Amino acid sequence: MQTGSCHCGTVRFEVDSGIEEYRRCNCSICRRKGAVMVTAKKEDFRIFAGEANLSLYQWNTNTARHYFCKTCGIYTHHWRRSAPQYGYNLGCIDGIDIEDYTEIPMRNGQSMSIVSDDE
Ligand SMILES: [Zn+2]
16 A cells, blocks of 8 residues: 655545556646646545545536645545546655656647546
8 A cells, every 4th residue: 555645644545446547637737736646546545534624626527527636736636537547646655766757758738628537
């Protein structure tokens, strides 16, 4: 199991699965955010501290729910009911070396915007 947190440490989460499927995305929110996102199944992802300190941001068709810490502003995760699955911020995971992740696939989320329901 892995644990992760926002920058100020208020929001903490745990993930049962490993870092297997990760990507950046070129859609309008992800290109601004710049985070590397890891996919997790619904049952594998849990917020265990600071849930009340999360802000929710939704846009476009409101299918994806983007969460970030109210205090430090760090994106921790999002939920996509259309998948359904979580995506979480690789950089939030405790103890990883971000330099181990140099080959990062780019997802074409831009092509799904407006007409679709994606992040
Ligand atoms: Zn925070």
